[in-house]
Amino acid sequence: MFCRQQAAEFRLHQPELDALGVNLVFIGNGLPAMANDFIDEHHLTNPVWTDPKRASYRLLGFKRGWGSLLSPAVFIYGVKALAAGFRQRRTQGDPVQQGGVLVVKAGGEVVYAYTSATAGDHPKIETVLQQARLAATGPSSGRAAPGAV
Amino acid sequence: MTVDTNALGQLTVVDREGKPIAIGSAWAEKPAVLVWLRHFG
Numbered sequence: 001m002f003c004r005q006q007a008a009e010f011r012l013h014q015p016e017l018d019a020l021g022v023n024l025v026f027i028g029n030g031l032p033a034m035a036n037d038f039i040d041e042h043h044l045t046n047p048v049w050t051d052p053k054r055a056s057y058r059l060l061g062f063k064r065g066w067g068s069l070l071s072p073a074v075f076i077y078g079v080k081a082l083a084a085g086f087r088q089r090r091t092q093g094d095p096v097q098q099g100g101v102l103v104v105k106a107g108g109e110v111v112y113a114y115t116s117a118t119a120g121d122h123p124k125i126e127t128v129l130q131q132a133r134l135a136a137t138g139p140s141s142g143r144a145a146p147g148a149v
Numbered sequence: 150m151t152v153d154t155n156a157l158g159q160l161t162v163v164d165r166e167g168k169p170i171a172i173g174s175a176w177a178e179k180p181a182v183l184v185w186l187r188h189f190g
Contacts, residue, residue: 010184023181028189032167038189039165049162049170050189056160056172060152062185099185104176108154115150119187128182135180 005081007042009125014046016129020136023047029054029097054097062115063098077120103131111135 010024017024024046028035035048051057057064101123103112112131114123158173175181 006184006186010182017182021179023175023179025175025181025183026186027162027172027183028186030189032163032165034189035165047164047175049164049172051160051162056157056162057185059157059160060185061150097187099187101185102152102181102183104154104181104183106176106178106180108158108173108176110152110154113150113152116187132180132182 004042005084005120006122007038007044009122010046011042011044013125013129017132020132022132022136025049027051027056029057057097057099060100060102060113060115062100063117064096077118081120101128103128103135105135105138111138 007026010026014024026038026044026046026048028038028048028050029052030050031052032050035050038044039048054064098116098119098121100113100115102110102114104110111134112128114128116122154173154176158171158176160172161169162172164170172183175183
């Protein structure tokens, strides 16, 4: 339900990211077939990758465990997501893994990082878009010399 | 949160066809927004 909500939100703003020349990539943790279902269901045109071993989740320190699901905040996020029409479907992947968002300049400099504390804890889409604009307009890491015009 | 994009960029995930792909390819040429989902579904 939360992932569906997040995918729908980003899909809505993909034209802006495309216009900025910013790649939008979703990374999940199920099998490639699950990624395909997800792409078809949400009519996604951006890359959807999967990390079944969750190595990237571990490297980034994303939370994993039932505590990240069973909190009062999750209940409130759930009520909001349900009110917006998003329903939980059969979970495809690790049910107790949390995610996050990175905004990275061309070349690899991170301008924004968000770790979800609980299910349904996502950064505001406006914040991510603002950071994407910065990443797109600022000098690329390792490309422009400091002070270059 | 500090992120080692060198290490992260070298990690390999798979695309929808099951082909391996380095995460760093997302930002090799262009800026990128990467969204780690809890799961698909």
